[in-house]
Amino acid sequence: MSEYKLMATAAMGLESIVASEIKDLGYECQTENGKVYFQGNEETIARANMWLRVGDRVRIIVGEFKAYTFDELFERTKALPWEEFLPADAAFPVAGKSVKSKLFSVPDCQAIVKKAIVERLKTAYNRTGFLEESGPLFKLEVSILKDKVTLTINSSGQGLHKRGYRLGQGDAPLKETMAAALVKLSRWSPNRPFVDPFCGSGTIAIEAAMIGQNLAPGYNRSFLSEEWPWMNAQVWDRVREEVEDVAKYDLELDIRGYDVDYNIISIAQRNALEAGFTDIISFEQQDVRDLKIEGHNGVLIANPPYGERLGEVEEAEEIAGVLGKIMEQHPSWSVYILSSLENYEEMYGKRATKKRKLFNGFIRTDLYQFWGQRS
The missing domain is CATH 3.40.50.150 (Vaccinia Virus protein VP39)
Structure with a gap:
């Protein structure tokens, strides 16, 4: 299995609890404001999604770098091995945010990252013209904080608070x-x-x-990464067997x-x-x-x-x-x-x-x- 750099996002003030959950799963981690970093393989991705009670999402970090111009953003995004994550027919919308950075126009950053990935995939898969994007969905995000660019793929899909049991709620529901x-x-x-x-x-x-x-919070829902071709279905089967074994x-x-x-x-x-x-x-x-x-x-x-x-x-x-x-x-x-x-x-x-x-x-x-x- 491949090794990935992963990031669990968390509400402010809850990072230490998410870090504790990740350590309980057997993985070392480091925390920053709203983020907990750890490493692992496909099974790590599945187990983190299944078991994190307090984290918001599990993201795969494809690349991190500094960028001060749109040319730098394009070239450094294009240099990343996107073909290791995205199949030729992948659908990959790009969300974005920028805080205290020279590249402050989020729509422009999204468009440039999208174009750079398209160019990379066309070369990798020997394609010309448009990519159809008719295959599995990969939700990408370009996040720029103080000129540091982080490019991630959302492996969870809907936020992890979506357990699947809440059929109704009141006026001011607690997540x-x-x-x-x-x-x-x-x-x-x-x-x-x-x-x-x-x-x-x-x-x-x-x-x-x-x-x-001791019931996993994700036992009653599905995750976006289950649809990805490189996430073996047997991985998810093993993780769900673990849920049953320890409940x-x-x-x-x-x-x-x-x-x-x-x-x-x-x-x-x-x-x-x-x-x-x-x-x-x-x-x-x-x-x-x-x-x-x-x-x-x-x-x-x-x-x-x-x-x-x-x-x-x-x-x-x-x-x-x-x-x-x-x-x-x-x-x-x-x-x-x-x-x-x-x-x-x-x-x-x-x-x-x-x-x-x-x-x-x-x-x-x-x-x-x-x-x-x-x-």
């Missing part, structure tokens, strides 16, 4: 990758009770169930999700059914004011309303106070709250053991961590 990150950061283990009192469409609870039963389908879990909205609870139940967790997760309509906590040493994770709209801040603050009073009676439980309220600790009534800055989409939030006293 599956972020939900998984919250569970990972809580260090919850399957022998502990788990509660989400603002469960919405059930994403956090479902991600916890997947982690608890703990019979492991009992105590996971509960509550929400005040009956309609959203129905959506959560349908999503859990699609994910295969209908008998594992309990979803019920319930106001947080009526929350009853059972058991010891549990974990509560919540993404409550932020009060982003006018007039809703007071309600969000009130809810924080209600939850704080309830959890005060359960000191063995650890509580993890994702909120954009800067005064959340004051409203909750307790100083967080730790805070971690995270971005929920474009909203700057903090993960307030109130660690329990294990009993």
Whole structure:
């Protein structure tokens, strides 16, 4: 098998979790802002796509170089061995972005990279005229940061947060990758009770169930690189066999999700059914004011309303106070709250053991961590 330089992209603040996941798969890695670099073969590509819970996409790095002119961009792109990745009939749209670089026109950069690859492939495959691009799809990207060009191929296709189980969602859905990150950061283990009192469409609870039963997040979806001729189907068969071999389908879990909205609870139940967790997760309509906590040493994770709209801040603050009073009676439980309220600790009534800055989409939030006293 060939060896590739790979890059897993990640939301800001989650790079260390993605790096930990890659190390758990057995690969060494290095991190930068929003990126985790590692190396591997075709099986590495398949396993990373199948198992990364927090990463956004797995990209193959074809080339990296400095370019200050369009001529440099063209010639250095053309010099790369594109025929090792793209068959003669490959369809290869080129996306692009440029930040703090002399080559700031993204459409021009995209067009030049496309032209350079076409010229390379025509020479490699002894073709004249136009390339038909009627074959398998390869999504390319030219990214330029401070004049450094990175040319990549997206091996995932849709973002890795697209697990395949979410049939419906609420008004402000939490990405599956972020939900998984919250569970990972809580260090919850399957022998502990788990509660989400603002469960919405059930994403956090479902991600916890997947982690608890060691079920690969990509088990219920396909990936763009499965269509590529040089990605042997046997590789994907082996990776999916591994998923089945290590899954703990019979492991009992105590996971509960509550929400005040009956309609959203129905959506959560349908999503859990699609994910295969209908008998594992309990979803019920319930106001947080009526929350009853059972058991010891549990974990509560919540993404409550932020009060982003006018007039809703007071309600969000009130809810924080209600939850704080309830959890005060359960000191063995650890509580993890994702909120954009800067005064959340004051409203909750307790100083967080730790805070971690995270971005929920474009909203700057903090993960307030109130660690329990294990009993």
